[in-house]
Amino acid sequence: MPARTLLKKLKEALGEHIGQAWVPRPHRAFFTVKREELHDVVEALVKRFDIRHLSTITGVDTGEEIELLYHFWDRDVCFTVKITLPHHQPRIKTLTDIVPGALFYEREVHDLLGVEFEEHPDLSPLVLPEGWEDGHPLLKDWSPPEEN
Amino acid sequence: MAQRLLIPIGPQHPALKEPLGFRFRVEGERVLETHIRMGYVHRGIERACQERTYIQDLYLVERICGICSHIHTTAFCQGVEELLGVEVPRRALYIRTIVCELERIHSHMLWLGVLGRDAGFETLFMYTWRDRETVLDILEEISGNRINHAVNTIGGVRIDFTQAHIESILKRLDYLEEQAHYYLGLVTTESTFVARTHGVGYLSREDGRALCVVGPTTRASGVDRDVRRDDPYAAYEELPFEVVTASEGDALARTVVRVKEVIESVRMVRYALQNSPQGEVRVKVRRRVPPGEVISRVEAPRGELIYYIKSDGTERPARVKMRTPTLANLVAIPHMLKEAHIADGPIVLAAIDLCIACADR
Numbered sequence: 001m002p003a004r005t006l007l008k009k010l011k012e013a014l015g016e017h018i019g020q021a022w023v024p025r026p027h028r029a030f031f032t033v034k035r036e037e038l039h040d041v042v043e044a045l046v047k048r049f050d051i052r053h054l055s056t057i058t059g060v061d062t063g064e065e066i067e068l069l070y071h072f073w074d075r076d077v078c079f080t081v082k083i084t085l086p087h088h089q090p091r092i093k094t095l096t097d098i099v100p101g102a103l104f105y106e107r108e109v110h111d112l113l114g115v116e117f118e119e120h121p122d123l124s125p126l127v128l129p130e131g132w133e134d135g136h137p138l139l140k141d142w143s144p145p146e147e148n
Numbered sequence: 149m150a151q152r153l154l155i156p157i158g159p160q161h162p163a164l165k166e167p168l169g170f171r172f173r174v175e176g177e178r179v180l181e182t183h184i185r186m187g188y189v190h191r192g193i194e195r196a197c198q199e200r201t202y203i204q205d206l207y208l209v210e211r212i213c214g215i216c217s218h219i220h221t222t223a224f225c226q227g228v229e230e231l232l233g234v235e236v237p238r239r240a241l242y243i244r245t246i247v248c249e250l251e252r253i254h255s256h257m258l259w260l261g262v263l264g265r266d267a268g269f270e271t272l273f274m275y276t277w278r279d280r281e282t283v284l285d286i287l288e289e290i291s292g293n294r295i296n297h298a299v300n301t302i303g304g305v306r307i308d309f310t311q312a313h314i315e316s317i318l319k320r321l322d323y324l325e326e327q328a329h330y331y332l333g334l335v336t337t338e339s340t341f342v343a344r345t346h347g348v349g350y351l352s353r354e355d356g357r358a359l360c361v362v363g364p365t366t367r368a369s370g371v372d373r374d375v376r377r378d379d380p381y382a383a384y385e386e387l388p389f390e391v392v393t394a395s396e397g398d399a400l401a402r403t404v405v406r407v408k409e410v411i412e413s414v415r416m417v418r419y420a421l422q423n424s425p426q427g428e429v430r431v432k433v434r435r436r437v438p439p440g441e442v443i444s445r446v447e448a449p450r451g452e453l454i455y456y457i458k459s460d461g462t463e464r465p466a467r468v469k470m471r472t473p474t475l476a477n478l479v480a481i482p483h484m485l486k487e488a489h490i491a492d493g494p495i496v497l498a499a500i501d502l503c504i505a506c507a508d509r
Contacts, residue, residue: 025230027379028443052357053373055445056471058456071443071454076378078443078454101360104479105471112194127187127508137195 003029003077013048017041029079038070038083039093045072046098054095057105059113061140066090066113085115094120112138151176155490159188163266163494166504177489182482190508197468202228202302202437205468210296212470213506215258218251219448221300223470226381227444227457228302231437238383240304242424245383247287247299248446249413249420253324254283255449256406256413259501260331263403266494267344272334279327282320289313304430314421321414328410335403345399349484349496352397359483362476363451365500368405369397375447386423387416399499406501435463448473450501472506 001009007029011018017040021031033041045051055071055078070081085092094117095102106117107126114136117123125132134145152175159167169185193212197205209220222244229236257280264272284294291297291307299305335341351361356369366373374391376384392408394401437459444455451473458467477500484496 024442052360054360055452055454056469056476058467058469060458060467060469069456071456073373073378073452078379078445080443099360100358101476101479104475108475125187127190129187137192 001075001077003027003079006074006077006079007031010045010049014041014044017044027077029077030082031079032082032084035083035085035092038081039095039098041081042070042095043098049074052099052101054099054101054105057102057109059109059115059138061087061113061138063140066115068092068109068115070095089116090114091116091118093118096120112136114139152180159185163497164502164504166502168502168504172485172490172493174490177491179485179488179490179493182485184478184481186478186504186508188508189505193509194467194469197465199464201435201463202465203435205465206300206302207298209468209470210298212472212509213503214295215255215503216251216448216450216506217296218247218299219446219453220470221298222248222382223444223446223453223455224457224468225300225302226446227442227455228437229433230442230444231440231457231459232302232433233438234303234431234433236304237428237431238425239308239427240429241383242420243305243307243309243429244300245387246417246420246424247291247297247305248382249417250283250287251297252413252449253410253417254280254287255501256410257283259406259449259498260335260403263345263399263495263498264341266498267341269338269341269344272331272341275327276331279324282324286317286320289316301430303433304428306430308429309421309424317421318418321418325411325414328407328414332404332407332411335400335407342400344495345403345499348399348492349402349488349499350398351480351484353395355483356397356480359480360476361451361480362473363448363501364392364402364405364409365451365477365480367391367393368401370395373452375445375452379445381444381446383420383424387419389416399495402499436461437463437465450474450503450506451476470509472503472509474501474503474507478502478507 003023017037019032023029051074053073055073058069060067066085068083109115110123111128155172158169167188171183173181209224210217212220257276261273261276288294351369353370356366372393389412392405394405439461441458446453454471456469460466
C-alpha cells in the first residue's frame with residue numbers, strides 16, 4: 001500500500017487525533033499527535049490496523065523541547081508518529097503494555113534524554129553504567145564529566 | 149522440588165565473546181526468568197556523530213560493527229544523500245548492493261560456524277570458516293580490506309570492478325553456492341546438530357510480531373518481512389530474489405533460513421555482477437547539508453537497521469540515531485529462554501546472531 005493511501009486510511013479512522021501529516025517520499029510518512037493522545041493512537045494502530053512493528057523510538061533535543069519519534073513498519077511503509085514533550089521533566093505514558101517491543105527503546109530514551117515513561121515495568125539503566133549521576137548525554141547542554 | 153537459585157553470568161562469560169550481563173532465575177536446570185544488562189561497550193557513538201562532520205561520521209559508523217560494517221555506511225550514506233538531494237549513479241548502487249550481499253554471505257557463514265561450535269559440532273565451524281575466507285578474499289581484492297571495506301562514500305562508492313574482478317568472483321561464487329547447498333543438507337540431517345537445535349529457543353509468530361523482532365530471527369517464525377523487498381534501496385528493486393521464511397520458529401529454522409539466504413545472496417551477487425550498468429561510480433557533493441530529517445532503512449545480515457538523521461544546515465548533523473537489529477532482537481531472549489534448560493542457553497543466544505558492539509553503540 002503506498003504511503004499516501006495508508007495515511008489517508010489512518011486519517012479517516014483517527015480523524016482529529018492526527019495533527020500535521022506529510023509524505024516526503026514513497027515508503028515514508030510522518031504525522032504528529034498530541035502527547036496525551038499517543039497511547040490511544042498507538043492502541044488503535046495495533047488493534048484496528050494490526051500494525052505492531054515499532055522499529056524504534058528516536059529522541060531529539062531541539063533546544064526548546066524534546067521530540068519523540070516512534071517509527072513503525074507496516075508492509076512497504078515506514079511511518080513516524082511525532083510527539084513533543086516539555087524540556088523540563090519530560091513524561092509520557094509507556095507503550096510497553098500494547099507494544100512489548102518498546103521495552104528497551106523506552107529505557108534507552110530514559111537513559112540518554114531523561115524522559116520518564118510512566119508505568120514502565122523496569123526503567124533501570126540500559127546503556128549507561130550503574131550509579132551514573134552525570135546527566136543525560138544526548139541533551140544539548142550536556143558536557144562530559146571532568147576526569148579525576 | 150529443585151532449589152531456586154539466582155545465577156549471575158557475565159559481563160565476561162563463557163558463551164559469548166562480547167560482554168553482556170545475565171541474571172538467570174532457575175529451578176534446578178530450568179530457567180524461569182532472565183534479566184539482561186547491556187551497555188558494557190556503549191561508546192556514545194550517537195553523541196559523537198553530532199560532534200563530527202558528515203565525512204568523519206562515515207568512518208565512525210563503519211566501526212559500529214566489525215562484521216557488518218558496510219551496511220552501516222550504506223544506511224548512513226543513503227540518508228545523507230537523500231538530505232542533499234543528489235542522485236547516486238546506478239553503477240554505484242549496484243556496487244553497494246554487491247558488497248552488501250557479499251557481507252551477508254560472510255556474516256552468515258561466520259555465524260554458522262559459531263553456532264556449530266556452540267552445538268558441539270566443531271567440524272562445521274572449521275568448514276564454514278574455511279569457506280568464509282573465499283568471501284573475505286573477494287572483498288579484499290575489490291576493496292583492499294577484509295573487513296571495514298570503506299567502499300561507500302557520500303555520493304557513491306570509492307571502488308570499481310574490472311572485467312578481471314568479475315570473472316574471478318563469478319568462479320568463486322559457484323564454489324560458495326555448492327558449499328551452501330552442502331551445509332543445508334548437513335544441518336537438516338546431521339542427527340546431533342538437529343537434536344541440539346530442533347525445538348530450542350522457540351518463538352511463535354505472534355510473539356515475534358509483538359516483540360518487534362527483525363531479520364532471519366523473525367523470518368524463521370513465519371513473519372514475511374525484509375527491507376530489501378518492502379522498502380527497496382540501492383539496486384534491490386532491479387534484482388530478482390526470494391525472501392526466505394520458515395514457520396518452525398526454533399534455532400534449527402533460523403539456521404535453515406540463514407543458509408538459504410546465503411544461496412539467495414550468491415545468486416544476487418552473480419546477477420548484479422552480470423547486469424551492472426556502466427558509468428560513473430560517484431558524484432561530488434557539498435559539505436553543508438540542507439536542513440531536514442530523514443529515515444534510512446536497510447536489511448543488515450541480522451535484520452532491519454534503521455538510521456534517523458537530522459540536519460540543521462551545517463557540516464555536522466544535528467542528530468544521528470541508529471537502531472541495530474541486535475537491540476531489536478535482544479528483547480526476545482528472556483522469552484526464548486523461558487522454561488529452557490541452562491545447557492541450551494548458548495544455542496538460544498547464538499541462534500539470534502548477537503552483536504553486542506552493535507546493540508550498545
